[in-house]
Amino acid sequence: MTSILVIGAAGMVGRKLVDALIARQHLRGTELSKLTLVDVVEPDVPTDAPCPVSAIACDFSAEGTAEKLISDRPDVIFHLAAIVSGESESDYDKGYRINLDGSRHLFEAIRKAGDNYCPRVVYTSSIAVFGAPFPDPxxxxxxxxxxxxxxxQKAIGEMLLADLTRRGMMDGIGIRLPTIVVRPGKANLAASSFFSGIIREPLNGQEAILPVDDDVLHWMASPRSAVAFLIHAAELDGEAIGPRRNLTMPGVAATVAEEIEALRKIGGEARVKLIRREPNEIIQRIVGGWPRRFDAARATSLGFKADSSFEAIVRTYIEEEGISV
Amino acid sequence: MTSILVIGAAGMVGRKLVDALIARQHLRGTELSKLTLVDVVEPDVPTDAPCPVSAIACDFSAEGTAEKLISDRPDVIFHLAAIVSGESESDYDKGYRINLDGSRHLFEAIRKAGDNYCPRVVYTSSIAVFGAPFPDPxxxxxxxxxxxxxxxQKAIGEMLLADLTRRGMMDGIGIRLPTIVVRPGKANLAASSFFSGIIREPLNGQEAILPVDDDVLHWMASPRSAVAFLIHAAELDGEAIGPRRNLTMPGVAATVAEEIEALRKIGGEARVKLIRREPNEIIQRIVGGWPRRFDAARATSLGFKADSSFEAIVRTYIEEEGISV
Incomplete structure (x- = not known):
């Protein structure tokens, strides 16, 4: 029996992870025994779970909270909670408090738990740990x-995770997620928002703004792949990973032009016409500093699988969100 | 006028740095106005300083201490304080408290000081931020x-330094020091101790133990070079460095055989005979996981200079310590 704690369970990837866990009913070769869902807002409790589910609204970074969250010794902890990039930049204190201190409190609580408690901790890192200039790939x-x-903050979390894992104090794996595309829902204020928007909005019959050139290349994965990465990381043999516990996830490198071509093939020319080019120098500059293409050889050799193409990413979105084309 | 704070001033490199600052009497183009020396034991106050010197014994990592240390807004801060490798491994809490929390408290105190206070902070990092397997170089x-x-802990300090510097909250430079050879004084318990010992002990007419094979290659710098790195880092134009504020220092890659050859040339065959080979598998294994040779191209292009050869390192030791050969 496997008990699971998901921190950051109310976010887009968190919700899809919980759905996937419930659908498969097992993890690491045994049935789910308990699912504890944590976020700063109370996560929805799914009604079709094969085991007890509890939902907790709390600030996981607050003093003493991590100790409570692990008090019943979950076998697997998915740590997805984070202040996103934009807000971490605009609110220095909040970003460091949640993304660094929060992760450290969690890891320290595990270390100090005693009883040889050593859970598998799957930590969502990001390709934002890298900075330009880059080689390609x-x-x-x-x-x-x-x-x-x-x-x-994500990179520091990776380092702490690796050190505590090396010392046998926990069993961590960090996975650096590509940009998740196509995000369902509304556009947000992230500079990367348009990578989803130019697919999502036209498929919903709405206009989308394209702020960058067509030749911009980016590294992406579907929400379904992100969930598969998390579950694979939870089940992976720790010995096989070795001491370098943080892995760059495989993705699809596609240009904006290739995104548009996939939209044309799946949704037709009329939808492509809904993309309006409105160059934005600021966004162009930000995106220019991001990683574009990785040789994710280690993750691939450990069995992590990328989406097969950008077209496949779009088809996944259509299928998961029930869009008619 | 330049005021200087040295944290970790009682250590071997700290003392030599203070001596060098006093000998040159200026830094960053202006005369020294004040020298504040801090360590966990009270640093010696040099008598020949061209400016007021104060010596403080304190735990710089303790709550509120960093704020006091920077209360008179030193222009340059040398942060050399650290729990060494062996003790950080054996005493988890102490290592994290001093090396991580101590550095973070210092950086945070600077950030919160107000008045646009933005001192040059020279942070001593280490080649221990790297781990095998390595390419060569x-x-x-x-x-x-x-x-x-x-x-x-050193790597996390580097990341914090880079982020705060990027955000304009301080003006940091991290320098990754090679193994410092020849260390004066007695052998210590560090696994790297023999790299100094096989030169120092024979030059002093004493037997030295060599626990590894003659073909072991290592990356080294003299104490004099380490001090020159620190001073150069303090004076370097921040614009020239760019956003990657942590630099691997140039060193001399020499094998144990090359060390012994330098000893033979300088001290004669009789001294070489004082080296006793006593293979130690544990030390051989530890040393095998260490970096051996770097292409320190960035630091070199920024004007950091390595010792010219291992022989020059030995001659520096003889000169600085007044050894007769």
């Missing part, structure tokens, strides 16, 4: 020089 | 995968 052993506070 | 953009808690 970026190899697995490229150095971590984040250019944002968010990337810095 | 190790390039400037090799990833940080420390295999010790000490290396983890």
């Amino acid at each position: 970026i190899p697995d052993d490229f150095h971590l020089t984040p250019l944002t506070s968010y990337g810095t | 190790i390039p400037d953009d090799f990833h940080l995968t420390p295999l010790t808690s000490y290396g983890t």
Whole structure:
């Protein structure tokens, strides 16, 4: 029996992870025994779970909270909670408090739990741990020089996770997620929002703004792949990973032009016409500092699988969100 | 006028740095106005200083201490304080408290000081931020995968320094020091101790133990070079460095055989005979996981200079310590 704690369970990826866990009913070879869902807002409790589910609204970074969250010793902890890139940049204190101190409190609570408690901790890191200038493709052993506070905080979390795991104090794996595309719902204020928007909005019959050139290349994965990465990381043999516990996830490198071509093929020319080019120098500059393509050889050799193409990413979105085309 | 704070001033490199600052009487183009020396034991106050010197014994990592240390707004801060590798591994809490929390408290005190206070902070990092397996040579953009808690703590300090500097909250430069050879004084318990010992002990007419094979290659710098790195880092134009504020220092890659050859040339065959080979598998294994040779291209292009040869390192030791050969 496997008990699971999901921190950050109310977010887009968190909700899809919970749905996937419930659908498969098992993890690490045994049935689910308990699912504890945590977020800053109370996560929805699914009604079709094969085991007891509890939902907790709390600030997981607050003093003493991590100790409570692990008090019944979950076997697997998915740590997805984070202040996103933009807010970590605009609110220095909040970003460091949640993304660094929160992760550290969690890891320290595990270390101090006693009873040889050593759960598998799956930590969502980000390709933001890398900073330009980049080689193309970026190899697995490229150095971590984040250019944002968010990337810095994620990189520090990776280091703590690796050290505590090396010392046998927990069993962590960090996975650096590509940009998740196509995000369902509304556009947000992230500079990366348009990578989803130019697919999502036209498929819903709405206009989308394209602020960058058609030749911009980006590294992406579907929400379904992100969930598959998390579950694979939870089940992976720790011995096989070795001491380098943080892995760049495989993705699809596609240009904006290739995105548009996939939209044309799936949704037709009329939808492509809903994309309006409105160049934005600020966004162009931000996106220019992001990683574009990785040689995610280690993750691939450990069995993590990318989406097969950008077209496949769009078809996944259509299928998961029930869009008619 | 330049005021200077040295944290970790009672250590071997700290003392030599203070001597060098006093000898040159200026830094960053202006005369020294004040020198504040801090360590966990009270640093010696030099009598020949061209400016007021104060010595403070304190735990710089304790709550509120960093704020006091920077209360008179030193222009340059040398942060050399650290729990060494071995002790950081054996005492988890102490290592994290001093090496991580101590550095973070210092950086946060600077950030919160107000009045646009933005001192140059020279942070001593270490080649321990890297972990095997390595390419040979190790390039400037090799990833940080420390295999010790000490290396983890140093790497986290580097990340915090880079982020706060990027945000204009301080003006930091991190320098990754090679192993410092020849260390004066007695052998210590560090696994690297023999790299100094096989030179120092024979030059003093004493037997030295060599626990590894003659073909072991290592990356080294003299104490004099380490001091020159620190001073150069204090004076370097921040614009020239760019956003990657942590630099691997140039060193001399020499094998144990080359060390012995330098000893023979300088001290004669009789002294070489004082080296006793006593292979130690544990030390051989530890040393095998250490970096051996770097392509320190960035630091070199920024004007940091390595010792010219291992022989020059030995001659520096003889000169600085007044050894007769």
